[in-house]
Amino acid sequence: xxxxxxxxxxxxxxxxxxxxxxxxxxxxxxxxxxxxxxxxxxxxxxxxxxxxxxxxxxxxxxxxxxxxxxxxxxxxxxxxxxxxxxxxxxxxxxxxxxxxxxxxxxxxxxxxxxxxxxxxxxxxxxxxxxxxxxxxxxxxxxxxxxxxxxxxxxxxxxxxxxxxxxxxxxxxxxxxxxxxxxxxxxxxxxxxxxxxxxxxxxxxxxxxxxxxxxxxxxxxxxxxxxxxxxxxxxxxxxxxxxxxxxxxxxxxxxxxxxxxxxxxxxxxxxxxxxxxxxxxxxxxxxxxxxxxxxxxxxxxxxxxxxxxxxxxxxxxxxxxxxxxxx
Amino acid sequence: xxxxxxxxxxxxxxxxxxxxxxxxxxxxxxxxxxxxxxxxxxxxxxxxxxxxxxxxxxxxxxxxxxxxxxxxxxxxxxxxxxxxxxxxxxxxxxxxxxxxxxxxxxxxxxxxxxxxxxxxxxxxxxxxxxxxxxxxxxxxxxxxxxxxxxxxxxxxxxxxxxxxxxxxxxxxxxxxxxxxxxxxxxxxxxxxxxxxxxxxxxxxxxxxxxxxxxxxxxxxxxxxxxxxxxxxxxxxxxxxxxxxxxxxxxxxxxxxxxxxxxxxxxxxxxxxxxxxxxxxxxxxxxxxxxxxxxxxxxxxxxxxxxxxxxxxxxxxxxxxxxxxxx
Numbered sequence: 227x228x229x230x231x232x233x234x235x236x237x238x239x240x241x242x243x244x245x246x247x248x249x250x251x252x253x254x255x256x257x258x259x260x261x262x263x264x265x266x267x268x269x270x271x272x273x274x275x276x277x278x279x280x281x282x283x284x285x286x287x288x289x290x291x292x293x294x295x296x297x298x299x300x301x302x303x304x305x306x307x308x309x310x311x312x313x314x315x316x317x318x319x320x321x322x323x324x325x326x327x328x329x330x331x332x333x334x335x336x337x338x339x340x341x342x343x344x345x346x347x348x349x350x351x352x353x354x355x356x357x358x359x360x361x362x363x364x365x366x367x368x369x370x371x372x373x374x375x376x377x378x379x380x381x382x383x384x385x386x387x388x389x390x391x392x393x394x395x396x397x398x399x400x401x402x403x404x405x406x407x408x409x410x411x412x413x414x415x416x417x418x419x420x421x422x423x424x425x426x427x428x429x430x431x432x433x434x435x436x437x438x439x440x441x442x443x444x445x446x447x448x449x450x451x452x453x454x455x456x457x458x459x460x461x462x463x464x465x466x467x468x469x470x471x472x473x474x475x476x477x478x479x480x481x482x483x484x485x486x487x488x489x490x491x492x493x494x495x496x497x498x499x500x501x502x503x504x505x506x507x508x509x510x511x512x513x514x515x516x517x518x519x520x521x522x523x524x525x526x527x528x529x530x531x532x533x534x535x536x537x538x539x540x541x542x543x544x545x546x547x548x549x550x551x552x
Numbered sequence: 553x554x555x556x557x558x559x560x561x562x563x564x565x566x567x568x569x570x571x572x573x574x575x576x577x578x579x580x581x582x583x584x585x586x587x588x589x590x591x592x593x594x595x596x597x598x599x600x601x602x603x604x605x606x607x608x609x610x611x612x613x614x615x616x617x618x619x620x621x622x623x624x625x626x627x628x629x630x631x632x633x634x635x636x637x638x639x640x641x642x643x644x645x646x647x648x649x650x651x652x653x654x655x656x657x658x659x660x661x662x663x664x665x666x667x668x669x670x671x672x673x674x675x676x677x678x679x680x681x682x683x684x685x686x687x688x689x690x691x692x693x694x695x696x697x698x699x700x701x702x703x704x705x706x707x708x709x710x711x712x713x714x715x716x717x718x719x720x721x722x723x724x725x726x727x728x729x730x731x732x733x734x735x736x737x738x739x740x741x742x743x744x745x746x747x748x749x750x751x752x753x754x755x756x757x758x759x760x761x762x763x764x765x766x767x768x769x770x771x772x773x774x775x776x777x778x779x780x781x782x783x784x785x786x787x788x789x790x791x792x793x794x795x796x797x798x799x800x801x802x803x804x805x806x807x808x809x810x811x812x813x814x815x816x817x818x819x820x821x822x823x824x825x826x827x828x829x830x831x832x833x834x835x836x837x838x839x840x841x842x843x844x845x846x847x848x849x850x851x852x853x854x855x856x857x858x859x860x861x862x863x864x865x866x867x868x869x870x871x872x873x874x875x876x877x878x
Contacts, residue, residue: 525686
């Protein structure tokens with residue numbers, strides 16, 4: 227008994243069903259317990275979790291340095307805004323449509339650059355992010371509304387109930403997360419998931435065992451981009467106004483850091499780190515202006531003292547991290 | 553020079569189809585070229601910092617752009633506070649402001665290396681990159697808290713408003729100063745790295761840390777020197793840019809840093825002449841793109857070139873001499 231308490235992680239693991247059950251009950255009851263303001267904070271936390279999980283496929287599972295993930299999120303959000311406002315397409319339908327649009331963009335854009343290694347890929351994805359953001363600002367074909375962005379008037383409707391209050395969005399977002407978690411959990415344990423991890427740990431050995439590394443990488447990018455795009459629909463519906471300011475390269479970098487700080491490839495890590503990024507600053511309102519200052523400092527301190535992240539992934543971690551291969 | 557002339561002539565002739573007379577077209581082209589070389593000189597100075605750190609440590613020093621930005625702010629502060637009350641002639645004021653800024657930023661560079669990068673030298677490259685992003689976010693927000701989120705302007709009296717018309721082309725003293733100072737600095741840096749013992753040690757460290765150490769080179773000392781030179785050059789570039797555009801903002805670190813890093817990759821990362829060539833080329837491409845294609849799309853143009861270059865020639869323009877990477 228003493229041993230179990232000394233190691234909280236193993237205690238949680240031993241009674242995981244109870245913990246997960248309690249968490250679900252707590253999460254479901256949350257909108258009844260706290261004010262709308264906090265529910266809203268949790269909605270944005272949830273959106274960031276969705277984005278973090280989608281980036282985690284690329285960065286965490288396959289080890290590709292993507293610092294331009296907001297580009298795909300932007301493509302999803304703008305697809306939603308344009309199709310919904312111009313053609314009156316139903317928002318529910320737009321979730322898969324935006325997802326496919328972003329996935330298609332991910333497939334086309336990353337195809338030529340996927341062979342680039344670490345730092346180069348990082349630079350190119352930053353470049354892609356900036357290119358897309360600037361294009362949105364420049365309002366090509368009068369589609370994107372320029373720097374002011376677009377308005378989304380439509381709302382999600384479910385059996386006549388309009389999703390508009392913070393609590394409605396809270397359930398929508400966290401239900402989406404639950405669904406995504408289930409799928410990602412399956413995916414991680416699948417043949418594809420194992421191939422991804424193998425490519426991350428040793429691309430040459432992976433290639434040698436018959437994994438098509440190029441295919442694995444493009445698949446991860448396409449899937450991650452698609453999930454980010456689908457999240458864009460929820461974001462657009464929640465915000466009602468989307469503008470290029472939401473998709474800057476800084477946002478992409480912070481998202482990237484959330485995945486690393488959480489622990490590469492670790493799903494609970496992503497949830498925890500994005501929570502720390504969004505919820506903690508709200509608790510420390512008096513220090514709001516020092517928020518990013520502290521975040522920067524925390525990143526340095528974390529990397530020195532806990533480089534594996536807040537909640538490192540336990541699967542197939544290797545001790546071959548040093549050197550990183552030239 | 554001959555090559556440039558003929559290029560100019562043909563470009564001007566082809567542009568003559570428009571309504572402006574040939575000579576005016578030509579003057580516009582030359583003016584854009586001068587503007588491009590000026591901005592390019594600033595990019596080159598900043599790119600040198602990126603390329604040297606990358607060459608020696610294989611680290612994208614995300615904080616380097618912020619050294620540049622802080623250098624600009626420090627020069628500004630010196631000019632508007634201490635020096636505004638002094639009776640020094642203008643040139644002496646500018647020298648003092650630059651010198652103070654360089655010394656302060658070089659100290660900051662060494663400090664950052666000691667605190668945030670040295671503990672991570674043995675860990676994976678990703679860890680160090682995240683730490684560098686942390687430093688960058690910290691410095692950026694520190695600057696915002698100190699100097700405010702609004703644009704600051706170098707005082708009008710601090711900028712020598714002298715310009716000449718050479719063959720119909722306007723060239724200001726500031727432009728000549730920026731190009732001249734950058735050229736002198738770059739040539740002396742090149743000489744320093746190629747001709748001195750310390751330079752040889754830097755080159756040796758860039759090739760292999762362990763072997764360099766066996767040869768009796770103090771690698772820590774070399775890295776410290778790199779972090780004096782790089783941020784020092786960045787600070788000079790910052791003051792020059794402040795004097796040129798007059799306006800500074802705490803986000804210029806990222807926007808110019810991204811451009812400068814692009815320049816470093818264009819020239820071949822880790823290669824000192826490459827950074828110079830890349831910076832100049834980027835400046836010229838950007839200004840010609842702004843002049844002849846569209847100012848709003850110039851950054852898209854720049855990143856497109858970066859991506860195409862990385863796809864077809866990942867080593868950069870001068871990147872073939874891998875053994876001589878610094």
